Amino acid sequence: MFDLNGKVAIVTGGGSGIGTATSQRLRKAGAQVLIGDITDCKAKAAEWDCHYHQTDVSKPAEVAALCDEAIKRFGRLDIMVNNAAISSGHPLAEADEARSLKFWRVNVMGVQMGIKEAAARMKPGSAIVNISSITAVLGFAQWGEYGATKGAIISLSQTAAIEYASLGIRVNCICPGIFDTPMAMSEAPDMVHKNTNVFSLIGRIGRPEELAAAVHFLVSDDASYITGQTLLVDGGWSTGTSIKAIGLALSS
Ligand SMILES: NC(=O)c1ccc[n+]([C@@H]2O[C@H](COP(=O)([O-])OP(=O)(O)OC[C@H]3O[C@@H](n4cnc5c(N)ncnc54)[C@H](O)[C@@H]3O)[C@@H](O)[C@H]2O)c1
Numbered sequence: 001m002f003d004l005n006g007k008v009a010i011v012t013g014g015g016s017g018i019g020t021a022t023s024q025r026l027r028k029a030g031a032q033v034l035i036g037d038i039t040d041c042k043a044k045a046a047e048w049d050c051h052y053h054q055t056d057v058s059k060p061a062e063v064a065a066l067c068d069e070a071i072k073r074f075g076r077l078d079i080m081v082n083n084a085a086i087s088s089g090h091p092l093a094e095a096d097e098a099r100s101l102k103f104w105r106v107n108v109m110g111v112q113m114g115i116k117e118a119a120a121r122m123k124p125g126s127a128i129v130n131i132s133s134i135t136a137v138l139g140f141a142q143w144g145e146y147g148a149t150k151g152a153i154i155s156l157s158q159t160a161a162i163e164y165a166s167l168g169i170r171v172n173c174i175c176p177g178i179f180d181t182p183m184a185m186s187e188a189p190d191m192v193h194k195n196t197n198v199f200s201l202i203g204r205i206g207r208p209e210e211l212a213a214a215v216h217f218l219v220s221d222d223a224s225y226i227t228g229q230t231l232l233v234d235g236g237w238s239t240g241t242s243i244k245a246i247g248l249a250l251s252s
Helices: 017-028 042-047 060-074 097-119 143-169 189-199 207-218 243-251
Strands: 008-012 032-037 049-056 081-084 126-130 170-176 230-233
Touching: 008 017, 008 060, 017 032, 017 081, 017 097, 017 207, 032 143, 042 049, 042 230, 049 097, 060 097, 081 097, 081 207, 081 230, 126 143, 126 207, 143 170, 143 230, 170 207, 189 243, 207 230
Parallel strands: 008 032, 008 081, 032 049, 081 126, 126 170, 170 230
Antiparallel strands: none
């Protein structure tokens, strides 16, 4: 089940957090994994029996070069995980043009070009997974600039699923809730844990390995009838307001 032997995968942003867990998981399932990350993680990638190609996903030529590297090194490309992103929280009243444009270049353009360049090199039976966020489907105070870019990824994934269906390429999207990674912990770790414990129905923050498991399923042939979908992996947060959250509101 979920066997990836003989397949070749690219994971962008594989040098940290969810990308690392995904790279390790796909490798263990048998895929050759090429990590494209702006941060040099060549040594770590080698430890995980993966490969590394320095890539800034906000630069289309570098995304194309990353996909070329997969073909040069392994002769094929079957799986693309567009995972790299940047984030920070700011009220919309403080929205900043330069910061917003940077978010869009990395989080949206990076995914858009990742889809385009990977699909151009893929054969029927290949799969693309794009990593969005719970902020794409729920409003979060201070996360408007970032959340807008993540909403765009759902839209891109749906259109890509339609446009590439005739080539036999499936495209899906995952919206993580809150996961224990450097990105999530960079702001206010105590607050992140406390909120997640209350709002997630599972009652705790997600582990990157739990997100990687969902990616693994969607890129495997076991998901051969699933395309154009958005999967929320959020511990049930997006379902609604839990009894714990109601209790918190009443007690404050
Ligand atoms: N951690 C969470 O709670 C959470 C929640 C929702 C969505 N997400 C999404 O999950 C994905 C992974 O997040 P994470 O928490 O593992 O983040 P992370 O910060 O731990 O890792 C992100 C990786 O992306 C790389 N990266 C950043 N900019 C890049 C660029 N321009 N080109 C190439 N690589 C670049 C970084 O070097 C890093 O290795 C992101 O798309 C993020 O938006 C995370």
